[in-house]
Amino acid sequence: MASVTGTSACMTSLSCSFKQTQGRISSVNSVSLSINGKSFPSLRMRSAPRFRVSCAAKPETVDKVCQIVKKQLALPADTTVTGESKFAALGADSLDTVEIVMGLEEEFGISVEEESAQTISTVQDAADLIEKLIETKSA
Amino acid sequence: MFSFVSKRLSLMMMTKVCCFQRNFSSALPPLVPVKLPSKMETHFWYVLPDEVKSESLLSQYSELLSPREKKNLYHMQGDQFKKSALLARVLVRTTIARYQTNCQVNPRSLKFKKTIYGKPEVDWENGDKWCPPPLHFNISHTSSLVACGVTVNVPIGIDVEEKQRRLKNKILAFAKRYFSPDEVKLLTAISDPEIQRQELIKLWTLKEAYVKAVGRGFSAAPFNTFTIRARVVKMGGFHHFDTQHSEASEIVVESSDDPENLTRNWQFALLDLAGSHYAAICIEKENSAGGEAGVPMRLTVWKTIPFVEDERVSGTGAVVPISGLIKQL
Numbered sequence: 001m002a003s004v005t006g007t008s009a010c011m012t013s014l015s016c017s018f019k020q021t022q023g024r025i026s027s028v029n030s031v032s033l034s035i036n037g038k039s040f041p042s043l044r045m046r047s048a049p050r051f052r053v054s055c056a057a058k059p060e061t062v063d064k065v066c067q068i069v070k071k072q073l074a075l076p077a078d079t080t081v082t083g084e085s086k087f088a089a090l091g092a093d094s095l096d097t098v099e100i101v102m103g104l105e106e107e108f109g110i111s112v113e114e115e116s117a118q119t120i121s122t123v124q125d126a127a128d129l130i131e132k133l134i135e136t137k138s139a
Numbered sequence: 140m141f142s143f144v145s146k147r148l149s150l151m152m153m154t155k156v157c158c159f160q161r162n163f164s165s166a167l168p169p170l171v172p173v174k175l176p177s178k179m180e181t182h183f184w185y186v187l188p189d190e191v192k193s194e195s196l197l198s199q200y201s202e203l204l205s206p207r208e209k210k211n212l213y214h215m216q217g218d219q220f221k222k223s224a225l226l227a228r229v230l231v232r233t234t235i236a237r238y239q240t241n242c243q244v245n246p247r248s249l250k251f252k253k254t255i256y257g258k259p260e261v262d263w264e265n266g267d268k269w270c271p272p273p274l275h276f277n278i279s280h281t282s283s284l285v286a287c288g289v290t291v292n293v294p295i296g297i298d299v300e301e302k303q304r305r306l307k308n309k310i311l312a313f314a315k316r317y318f319s320p321d322e323v324k325l326l327t328a329i330s331d332p333e334i335q336r337q338e339l340i341k342l343w344t345l346k347e348a349y350v351k352a353v354g355r356g357f358s359a360a361p362f363n364t365f366t367i368r369a370r371v372v373k374m375g376g377f378h379h380f381d382t383q384h385s386e387a388s389e390i391v392v393e394s395s396d397d398p399e400n401l402t403r404n405w406q407f408a409l410l411d412l413a414g415s416h417y418a419a420i421c422i423e424k425e426n427s428a429g430g431e432a433g434v435p436m437r438l439t440v441w442k443t444i445p446f447v448e449d450e451r452v453s454g455t456g457a458v459v460p461i462s463g464l465i466k467q468l
Contacts, residue, residue, distance in 0.1 A: 072307050079216055089211070091220035093281065094347060094357075095300065099307050102316055114358040 056083070057127035065127045068103045072096055083124035104130060110137060167199055167446045170246070173237045175272055176291050178425050180437045180468070183297070183453075184234050185286040187413065188223050191444055197222070200229045200445070203247045219282040226285045231278050233445040234287045235261060238272055258354035277351055284416050293423040296352030298344040299416045302337070310339050318342065319366040319395070341461065342367060344419035345407060349392055352405065352421040365394040367407070369462045372433055388462045389433070408436045408463035417461070435466040 056062075066081040073090055075081065081090065087097055101117050104110070104126060110133040120126045176182045191197065201209065208228050215221045232246035252262040261276075278287045279299045288297040306313055310332070314323045322342060329335040345367045350360050369388040390407035404424050412418040422436065440453040452458055453467040460467075 075216070086214070089214045089216060091215070091217050091282075094298075095304070095306075095343060098317060099313070102308050102313065105316075114361045118356055118358045 056124065057131045061131055062123060062127040064107060065104065065123050065130070068107060069100055069123060072100045072103060081123060083122065083127065085123045086121050087123075088121065100126075108134060110134060169243070170233055170237050170446060171449055172239070172243075175238050175274065176289060176439070178292060179434070180290070180439070181295065181408075181420060181422055182289040183286065183418070183420065183438060183440045184230060184289070184443055185284055185299075185412065185418075185440070186226050186230050186443055186445070187284060188219070188226055189283065191222075191226065196444075196447070197225065200225060203232055204228050205247075205250070223280050223282045223285050227278055227280045227287075229445055230285050230287045230443070231276060234289060235274065235276060238274060238289070254354060256355045256359065258351070258356075279347075279351075279418075281416065284413060286412075286418060288420055290422050293425055294352050294354055295423075296348045296350065296354070296421045297419065298347035298351065299412065299418045300340050300344045301416055302340070302411070303415075304340050305336070306339070310335055314339060317362045318346075319363050321366045321368070325368070341409060341417050341419075344417050345390065345409060345421070348407070348419035348421040349405060352423065360394075364396050365392055367392045372464070387433075387464055390463045406434075406436050406463075408438060408465045409461040410440075410465075411459040411461055412440075413442070413457050420463075433464065435464040437466050437468055439468045 062083050066085075069075075069085075069087070069090065069092075070079065070081055073092055073096055075090065079090075087100070092100065097120075098117075101112050101120075105112055108130050110130060112129070112133065116129055120129060173182070201212075204212065204225070212221060212225055212228075215224055229246075232249050235249055236244045236246040250262040251259055253259055259278075261274075273292050275290045275293065275295050276287055277295045277297045278285070279297050280286065281299055281301050283301060284299055286297055286299050288295045308316075311323070311327060314326050318326070326335055326339060326342075329338060346362050346365070349365070349367065350357060350362075353360055368391060370391050372387050372389045390409065392405055392407070406422050406424050408420045410418045410420075420436070420438070424434075438453060439451065440458045441449050442452045442457065443449045458467060
């Protein structure tokens with residue numbers, strides 16, 4: 001399920017209600033889901049990256065992360081950045097990564113520890129971490 | 140006695156298998172072999188992607204990669220970036236393959252693994268079991284320069300950065316977020332914003348090189364817990380180092396977490412490379428008892444296009460020492 005916001009295409013992850021499904025989906029193009037016990041036939045995705053089925057960050061958060069990443073890496077407007085995008089694959093070196101973390105800290109008013117920063121490899125990881133930190137902060 | 144005999148036989152067999160792989164690629168000429176660096180000697184190899192123009196050569200390079208490396212490359216975005224990522228893998232594979240003195244090693248057959256901390260190293264087990272040299276390596280690349288440093292017996296970390304690299308964030312804000320208080324103080328004292336930017340980038344490369352040499356990941360040595368600075372060392376002999384002055388600057392690292400001063404074990408060099416990049420090298424000193432002061436890093440630098448040409452550039456205008464005790468060979 002893709003939602004296109006503005007000029008950047010940012011895939012949203014499946015929301016929490018799919019938590020019931022089986023682990024990781026291994027095949028690239030087809031996904032078979034079981035929701036609340038009912039199983040659905042395979043859905044064919046045209047050019048889908050692997051979906052990670054997890055309790056994921058809000059689409060707006062993922063989208064903002066995509067924007068910050070695109071800006072930091074000066075990616076051309078037509079570059080697709082999704083939740084599954086790996087920073088390393090987008091051309092981010094270590095200096096870019098720390099600058100992105102700084103940008104995210106400013107944007108979301110959070111503080112990211114080095115240990116956590118090291119575990120982030122995809123846009124989704126960053127978005128999930130951000131929401132966790134926001135949640136912890138307001139708790 | 141029996142086990143010795145069978146061991147010897149299997150050694151001979153393995154050596155034969157190892158040596159048979161000479162014709163790893165009929166299209167590519169053999170790599171020029173190089174002797175391993177000796178103790179306290181560092182070898183530094185780099186490739187300028189802009190000098191590698193041949194599409195057929197790049198295609199042959201791709202064939203040296205493992206399936207996983209090819210897959211990673213496939214998913215990368217941006218041609219320049221993809222090319223430098225390819226060259227980084229090719230450089231590390233061919234560089235390590237050059238150092239095999241007993242028999243030739245197919246750069247394609249090399250396997251890599253990561254330590255528990257995530258630092259890449261050669262996995263000799265599955266590959267060419269009987270020719271393992273005790274070599275350490277580290278790579279770094281930008282879209283315009285790809286580098287690989289090699290040492291024997293001691294860990295190494297390197298980092299390269301374009302001299303013209305601009306930060307997206309403000310320099311001092313970045314420094315305050317990531318660097319140590321002493322380093323922030325030093326940068327704040329610089330009034331010229333361009334010099335300030337250059338010093339920040341240099342400091343960044345040194346800190347990165349150190350963390351990579353230590354090899355325990357970013358979080359094991361957060362940047363703001365250690366300070367890297369240049370310290371003037373008065374030397375007796377004039378021609379001992381590259382600098383003609385009687386003073387040389389040694390780069391030292393001090394850790395706020397480490398009162399034992401284990402940080403005395405590390406030696407640094409900072410270079411202006413190819414006129415376009417800052418390159419920082421950090422190696423562990425072999426004998427850390429007492430830590431001899433004033434011993435230079437013996438450094439040999441090659442510019443290469445693997446299988447095509449190698450040019451030793453240490454001591455030329457392509458390698459200009461900025462700080463650190465360095466002796467170019």
